[in-house]
Each structure stands twice: as C-alpha cells, then as structure tokens.
Amino acid sequence: MSAKLCIDECHRYASDWDCVCFTVEYRKGPEFQCPRGQLDFMEAIDHVAANADKYGINKDQICIGGLSGGGWIAMGAVVQYVKAKKPCPAKCQFLITPMVCDELANTPKD
DSSP states (O other), X not given: OOGGGGHHHHHHXXXXXXXXXXXXXOOOTTTSOTTHHHHHHHHHHHHHHHTHHHHTOOGGGOEEEEETHHHHHHHHXXXXXXXXXXXXXXXXXXXXXXXXXXXXXXXXXX
16 A cells, blocks of 8 residues: 555545644565564654644644554554654554454464
8 A cells, every 4th residue: 555545534534533634655565674664654753743833733632543554554653662762742543453463364274
C-alpha cells in the first residue's frame, strides 16, 4: 500500500472528526529492514509536531494511526520512542486491524 491509497479515508476522518490528517509514506521491505519504516513514521510525527503552527494544528492533540501494516508501523514508532527514551508527541493512537502477529500464518492447515 501507499500513502496515496489512504487519502480518501483521511478526507473522511478529517470531515467526520473535524481534524487535520496527514498520510505518511514509509520505506518498506524487503529493500529496507525493520525498524526503518517505524523510524520513518517517527520522523514524520516529529515533523508534524515541530511544524504544528505552520499546519494550523494543536501539537498537544496529535493522534497517530494506521491500517494493517500501517497499524504495525504506528505502534512500532511508539516503541521506537520508548527505546530512544524520547517523549512521543502523539497523545493517542488508533490502530485499524493492525498487523501485529503472524501466528495464523504458522497455523497448520486442516
């Protein structure tokens, strides 16, 4: 998936929730190994927070999220903040069917 594929959904969120949405393009494997995508997302969060005035947003109300692999990236970015002992600018996150476990992939088939 790409950030462009999420634009329509972001428009819906922005309209329904009266918020500003950003879509983030992050590098993916196999060319880029984990945690590169999570670090890309972390850099995007930092950029939005640092430029909150420019974007007309309240930096104290940043929420991050993602769908499937993007949910894993969003969750992993928060883990990267913890590992770096750096405060995360996001106050909450929403994860839509996050890809956080591949157990089913390893389940024997009947």
